[in-house]
Amino acid sequence: MSWIDSAQANLKWHYAHTSHGGQLTTGLERIENNDPAYDIARGFSTLPGVPDALCIFDGQEGDTYISPEEYWRTAAGMNLTRDVLNHNPTINVSQWSWCCQPNSYSANDIQAYLDSISVLEAEFPEVTFIYMTGNAQTGPGNHYNQNLAQGYNRYLRNEQTRDYCIANNKVLFDFADIDCWWYNSTSEEWELSTYEYWNGSDSVTVPFEHPQYNINQAAHTSYENCENKGKAVWWMMAELAGWDSLTGLFKESSGFESYSLSQNYPNPFDQHTDIRYTIPKNRDKLYGPEKSGQVILYTILKVYDVMGNEIATLVDEQKQPGEYEVEFDGSGLPAGIYYYRLTVGNFSQTRKMILY
Incomplete structure (x- = not known):
């Protein structure tokens, strides 16, 4: 059985999100439409029981647009998350997606997010909680937000989350990083989109959403960007199911075969x-x-x-x-x-x- 099959058979995913988080589910649906082997079953405020599909509990009980206050930021929100996990004991992956909060959040706000997820991890050790970075749309010429100072703050807050996950061996879905890279099929190279920002003492290179994705086809971005995120979800789920991505990657034997x-x-x-x-x-x-x-x-x-x-x-x-x-x-x-x-x-x- 392939690792995609294993993920479909063994993983049950609680995914709570705002509108930007819909990029993942849109991407998954488009991938499934192109190849039925990547079958998903998405239940709104409920967990489907479809065999041979990645079953997704989308939202919380009674709602599908989930703000920070409804997942981790308040005691009531954390109780909503606990309810989903307690009432659906087969769920073994839980994840919440940002909207644009990191544009304005302070370091203390992000630390509160990290602390809350850590509390849930301790309470539900059988569940893998997926940390996320916020979207990287804010930047010059972007249709959604062009405030460069907010984009710089978002970059700092996402770096804070990345550093925490690296230092503490957490699972991170790097939403922002996927936003910033685009594969140029003509040059056959990946391009990173950035702008320069003066923070008062230094010029800082700030990654932001690649202009190729700067269109509102679905969930504030392009279909291509959504599909990239859907592919990243499948990669992540396969690894959570036990796939060794390093073994899968390195097939040739000429020089520098592995990290x-x-x-x-x-x-x-x-x-x-x-x-x-x-x-x-x-x-x-x-x-x-x-x-x-x-x-x-x-x-x-x-x-x-x-x-x-x-x-x-x-x-x-x-x-x-x-x-x-x-x-x-x-x-x-x-x-x-x-x-x-x-x-x-x-x-x-x-x-x-x-x-x-």
């Missing part, structure tokens, strides 16, 4: 140590289980302390396939245990190092 993060050397170390990592040649597309070309992925290498606080960013850029080495300077840091994590697309690996 790797080596143990730093020397370790333990005094002030300076070197970290090596490998980016493989065969990097399949980001968004789904079917191969349809290569994708450019950012490479991120960060260092954390034992409390999960970010200490340093060693790499945060696009990288070509190859072997790399970067030096970490620990001078000025207290002796102790630190962790370094490599993240490239769906790959993530963490190792421990000791500073004396």
Whole structure:
């Protein structure tokens, strides 16, 4: 049985969202229309019982447009989420999608979101809670919102969520990242859409929704963008069902076959140590289980302390396939245990190092 079959057979998905979150379900429906093997069964405020389909409880009990206050931000909203999970014990995946709240939310607001989901995780250990970033539409020329300051704030808040998920090994559906990339079939390259924003002290490169998606065909965006997100859902569900995406990705045997993060050397170390990592040649597309070309992925290498606080960013850029080495300077840091994590697309690996 394929991993898509396994996801359909074994996963029951509670998905609460606002209008932007409809991009995922629109994409899933369009994928299903093109290939019935990707069958979904979507129930509005109810969980379908359709065999051989990914069954989706859409919304909460009695409502399908779910604001933060109706899922995580208030005690009443968290109780609504608890009701869905308690009344439907076969649900084993739960997820809530943003609208545009990160445009104006503070760091404390996002931390409240992270804290609330953590509470639910502790109460329902058999359920995988999917964290999300907010949409990246706000930017120059966008039909939905052109406020560059809000786009910058959204970028910071999404980074806050990403950093938390990386540091705490959470499952993240990176809605914003999918918004920003478009595959140019002419050049056969992925394009990242950005603008420059002056934050008062520095010029910051802010990713935002690619202009190719800047049309309101469904849920405030293009059908293509919706389908990208639908493919990402299937990729995620297959992994949750047990698929090893790395095994699925690397089929050739020529050079740099797999991602790797080596143990730093020397370790333990005094002030300076070197970290090596490998980016493989065969990097399949980001968004789904079917191969349809290569994708450019950012490479991120960060260092954390034992409390999960970010200490340093060693790499945060696009990288070509190859072997790399970067030096970490620990001078000025207290002796102790630190962790370094490599993240490239769906790959993530963490190792421990000791500073004396």
